Amino acid sequence: MSRIGVAPIEVPGGVQVDIGRDEIKVSGSRGELTVPVGGGVSVKEEDGTLSVERESEEPEHRAMHGLTRSLLQNAVTGVSDGFTRTLVIAGVGYRAQLSGQDLTLxxxxxxPVSITPREGIQFEVPQPTTVIVRGIDKQRVGQTAAEIRGVRPPEPYKGKGIRYDDEQIRRKVGKAG
Known part of the structure; x- marks a missing residue:
């Protein structure tokens, strides 16, 4: 049995869940998301909790069980709390600033490198060396943060570049001599 798939999903107050045949619409104070439901999986709502059940023990159904539950959990969290990803810029003269909605690095x-946010994504620059990516869709927030990091990934010798705030850079020793 899937350990992730069998865990119930608590639906907080203010979040509406509309269960359809092939998709589930989750709406809350921050917006609305649609989660596709794979074959062999059904979703039921009881007493403010969602439960995901599968039809059989086939490998495809087992795979969709945990995936559907994770996508639903992320949608419920996204429309109620949202997701953030923080990036830190290190290097002499390296900085970020907002130009309207766009991020200029x-x-x-x-x-300068300009990045336009995807739909549902907002950028914040509390300091010139810190960028915060916010949104309700976990995948879009992570993908946008990865694209920003990809502009100048951190290098191992001096540590210059753009990194996640919780990322540890493995430093290398320079050439001996």
Missing amino acids: QVGFSH
Whole structure:
């Protein structure tokens, strides 16, 4: 039995869940998300909790069991609390700033790099060396943060670049001599 799939999902107050045949709409104070429901899996709502059940022990149904539950949990969390990902910029002269909705990065290139947010994503720059990516869709927040990090990934010798705030950079020793 799937350990993730059998865990119930608590639906907080203010979150509406509409269970359809092939998809589930989750709406809350921050917005609305749609979660597809795979074959062989059914979702039931009882007393403010959602439970995901599968039809059989086939490998496809077992795989969809845990996946559907995780996607539902992320949607419920996203519309109620939202997701954030924080990036830290390290390097002399490296900085970020907002230009309207767009994020402009100065990270050692001859030109500034501008990043336009996807739908449902907001950028915050509380300091010139810190970027916060916010949104209700966990996948979009993570993908956008990965694209920002990909502009100038951290390098192992001096640690310059853009990294996640909880990321540890494995430093290398320079050349001996």
